[in-house]
Amino acid sequence: MTETLFTKIINRELPADIIYEDDHCIAIKDIAPKAPTHVLVIPKKPIPRLVDAAEEDQALLGHLMVAAGKIAAEAGVGDAFRLIINNGADVGQTVFHLHLHILGGKEFSEAQLGF
Numbered sequence: 001m002t003e004t005l006f007t008k009i010i011n012r013e014l015p016a017d018i019i020y021e022d023d024h025c026i027a028i029k030d031i032a033p034k035a036p037t038h039v040l041v042i043p044k045k046p047i048p049r050l051v052d053a054a055e056e057d058q059a060l061l062g063h064l065m066v067a068a069g070k071i072a073a074e075a076g077v078g079d080a081f082r083l084i085i086n087n088g089a090d091v092g093q094t095v096f097h098l099h100l101h102i103l104g105g106k107e108f109s110e111a112q113l114g115f
Ligand code: AMP
Pocket: 005, 016, 028, 029, 030, 031, 032, 033, 040, 085, 086, 092, 093, 094, 095, 096
């Protein structure tokens, strides 16, 4: 299987600003930030899309959520951030390796659900 862009970053084959790592995930600064704080939380397991996650991935998905809260706090936006998963090209997914966007450091309007 061809390695995804994010697997290459996880394996240090491509550079990135890695701000967190544990046994199951890493967090990197987004290369094209859509908010003052824009961090991606990426599982080491290369699940392409959220809908490709299986029953056996439940603990991993929970881990990503808990890690996202800690990472947001460490990034200084722990009290106000938005967590986004794009599932599918039609809503803008461009990297087919599951990732959570943490966005913070700016105000989001109630109606504006995206970036
Ligand atoms: P998505 O559109 O949900 O698939 O999000 C992919 C995100 O990855 C985008 O916000 C990109 O800016 C970001 N991205 C792409 N390449 C890199 C990279 N080499 N390092 C950090 N972030 C990246």
